[in-house]
Amino acid sequence: MSRSQTPVARHTHTHTQTHTRTHTLRDSTEEKKNNSSCQFGDSPVAMAIWTVFLFLGVLLAPEGVTHGQPIQALIICPPQWSAFGRCFKFFKTELMWTEAETECLKYGGNLASVRSLREHLLLQQLIKQATGSFTRAWLGASDCVTEGTWLWSDGSKMSFQNWGPTQPSNYLGKENCLEINYGDTYQWNDDACNVRKPFVCEALSPRLSSI
Numbered sequence: 001m002s003r004s005q006t007p008v009a010r011h012t013h014t015h016t017q018t019h020t021r022t023h024t025l026r027d028s029t030e031e032k033k034n035n036s037s038c039q040f041g042d043s044p045v046a047m048a049i050w051t052v053f054l055f056l057g058v059l060l061a062p063e064g065v066t067h068g069q070p071i072q073a074l075i076i077c078p079p080q081w082s083a084f085g086r087c088f089k090f091f092k093t094e095l096m097w098t099e100a101e102t103e104c105l106k107y108g109g110n111l112a113s114v115r116s117l118r119e120h121l122l123l124q125q126l127i128k129q130a131t132g133s134f135t136r137a138w139l140g141a142s143d144c145v146t147e148g149t150w151l152w153s154d155g156s157k158m159s160f161q162n163w164g165p166t167q168p169s170n171y172l173g174k175e176n177c178l179e180i181n182y183g184d185t186y187q188w189n190d191d192a193c194n195v196r197k198p199f200v201c202e203a204l205s206p207r208l209s210s211i
C-alpha cells in the first residue's frame, strides 16, 4: 500500500509536548463494500451506562461548576485501570475484534474510543508502559455495518480521527476494525476484524473481574 496521503495527525514519539502534525482529508478513492457479516458492540448497554454516568456526574459536580464549564464527574478507577476521564486498561491477550469487545463488555465497558489527540497519546503511553513499545492494539471502532461509516462501540460520536497515511484503506474490501499504533506514524489503521491483537478497554466504573 502506498503512502501518498498525508496523515490526519502525525506526531513523533518523544511524547513531550512537541508533536508535529499535518492534516488532510481521508482517502475517498478506496473500495467501498458492505459487509453484513460483522458483529458490533452492545450499544444500548453502553448508552444506558452513559445515562447513569451523566446522572451521577450531575450529582457529583461541585456547586457552580456548570457556569460555562463542562460538568466534571468524579472518576475513580480500580487498580490496573487508568483514569483519563474514563477508566482504561490495556490487555496483552491477542483476540479478534469481536472477542476483544466481548471481553470489555464483561468488565462493564467497551473497547476504547478516542475523542481527542490527547486521549490518543494517553492510550499510546498506556500501551508503552505495558509492553515497552507502541504495540498495535484494537480500539472500539468499526465500519462493518456500512463501509466508510465508522462508529465507536460505546455509542459515542467519532468527532476526532487520527488515521495513518492512506488509511482507512479497506484493503481487499475486508478491513472493518480500527487499530492504534499502525505503521511508521503509529496512527490508526483499519484491519481485518479476525486478526488477533492486544486491545484497550474503557469503562466508566469497571467491574473488578470479567466474570
Ligand SMILES: [Ca+2]
Residues within 6 Å of the ligand: 143, 144, 147, 148, 170, 174, 175, 176, 177, 190
Ligand atoms: Ca471497511
Ligand SMILES: [Ca+2]
Residues within 6 Å of the ligand: 167, 168, 169, 170, 171, 175, 189, 190, 191
Ligand atoms: Ca488498512
